[in-house]
Amino acid sequence: MCLNLEPCPDCPWALYCSDECRKGAWSGYHQLECRMRRKYDLLKAPCDPDSSGSWTRIMIKALSTLTPAACLENSPRVAEILSLLPDVYDDEKLERIRKLAKTICAACCEELSAEQREQLAKVCERILLVFQRNSYTIDESHFVPSIDAFRSREVIGRAMYPTVALMNHSCDANTTRVYHLGTQVVRAIRPIKKGEQIFSSYGPEYGGMPKSRRQAILRKKFYFECDCDSCDDDWPLIGSTMGQVPEFLRQPIHIPLLKEIVQNVIANKTIQGRCYSKVVDKDILEKCRKLQNLFVAQGESRVNWIYFFTEKCIVNNFDLSAKIWLSAKGEPYLSPFNEDSIFAVY
Ligand SMILES: C[S@@+](CC[C@H](N)C(=O)[O-])C[C@H]1O[C@@H](n2cnc3c(N)ncnc32)[C@H](O)[C@@H]1O
Structure with missing residues (x-):
């Protein structure tokens, strides 16, 4: 200061x-x-x-x-x-x-x-x-990697990134925006097929927030009715899907692990989309990895579930976790913190 x-x-x-x-x-x-x-x-x-x-x-x-x-x-x-x-x-x-x-x-x-x-x-x-409609607020937490900066989220300016502004919102976005060397960088958080639309999150994300609330925020702040897949099909909240957990995870031995991850992921919501390794709980990485291994071992095909956790891991800088999941599925690994995955730098 x-x-x-x-x-x-x-x-x-x-x-x-x-x-x-x-x-x-x-x-x-x-x-x-x-x-x-x-x-x-x-x-x-x-x-x-x-x-x-x-x-x-x-x-x-x-x-x-x-x-x-x-x-x-x-x-x-x-x-x-x-x-x-x-x-x-x-x-x-x-x-x-x-x-x-x-x-x-x-x-x-x-x-x-x-x-x-x-x-x-x-x-x-x-x-x-x-x-x-097209600009982004820039808060202190983009540049100061501390938990206090996250909490206060002091707005220090607004900026327009013309190419980034072309991206539509999805509550299940396939990219995240981070700040690197003082500029905004868009990075893939999962493999994006050729021709697939590149989405950004304007804030609300499925899984932790009900559709009605997400839509209300987008209407109030950006004046549109969101028609992303997760809104159109009203994907369930992660919390509510606890009752629909795949059979193998309902075994008592796995429930504490699952609950802990869900709680941690939800508790960490405020830091989604930011890449500050200093404020993440390294313990969650280990637990996500266990969860992923459980899914993989069962040949579980409910990709949404696992992607939800994986994305949270990636967004929260749990690079390794993402790597394990993607390599287990035979998918190319795109680290959001690796120069190869940068498709746009401004
Ligand atoms: C920053 S612009 C995105 C680019 C814009 N679609 C364009 O063609 O230039 C934001 C506008 O795109 C539209 N939009 C973005 N995401 C949307 C979504 N998930 N559902 C419906 N409209 C969306 C809304 O009209 C919103 O005001």
Whole structure:
């Protein structure tokens, strides 16, 4: 943590780690942001409190590269942007985004007439909606491998990864996103056949969360009705399938092992999708391996079950566990932490 921060001389909101950063930010966006904040009191952020600052910066940067006048022309590009449906279910949120767009246009383009600013604000509104729908929050835990960072999940920014944003969500995703050397990396968490759709998880995952809750989260945060396989077929919760455990696992000797794994996997949910070996319980690895061996020994074909555990293992950096399972099934092994499995790096 830097204790000797350099403040902006004109406002109390921006602090920098060095004079160089301060100057870079000033010429990049803060000159306008600073004026705008002072004038329009954006401290009462009209958007998500965690990201209104980054939204404002994105718009300022967009306006400096778009040239506002170009947005006012009736060009096909502007028509295309305006034709994007603002399918935001939440009117209140749309209203806040609209207000932010107007505020930014008023501050950044004072030379325009009120009518022109109104038109420009519509373009900005669409851009903000696209940004909101396609960007990712970045929290401290992506860079600081500590359990405290996971718990607090302090949001430090938002970023747009245009190729990653092309991926649809599945509650049974076949990839995971991790941060490596300060950038987002997408890695396979199971073999993906040629032609198979590459899915990412926007958050909710089957197994530990009922379909109704997953759908509610996706509707509220991303405004769509999820139609992934696990939602379409309403795959059961892992907890509820305890009653449908394969016959061989119902033997009393195996039940404690199974329960322990389920509890551990569910307890570790908050760290899914992150690759911090320091916070995982190495003991679970051993137990998952035992479970997998039991399945393999029985020639068990209920792949969902075993994949669920294996994926949790992989996502939680239990590389070895995944290797054992996949090699036992004769499937190619793709380690999410091996350079070979990186199919996209940004
Ligand atoms: C980040 S974009 C994904 C890429 C987008 N499908 C495209 O063609 O550019 C997110 C949007 O894709 C759609 N989408 C993603 N996952 C979906 C899913 N599981 N079920 C239904 N729609 C989904 C929703 O319209 C959502 O707002």
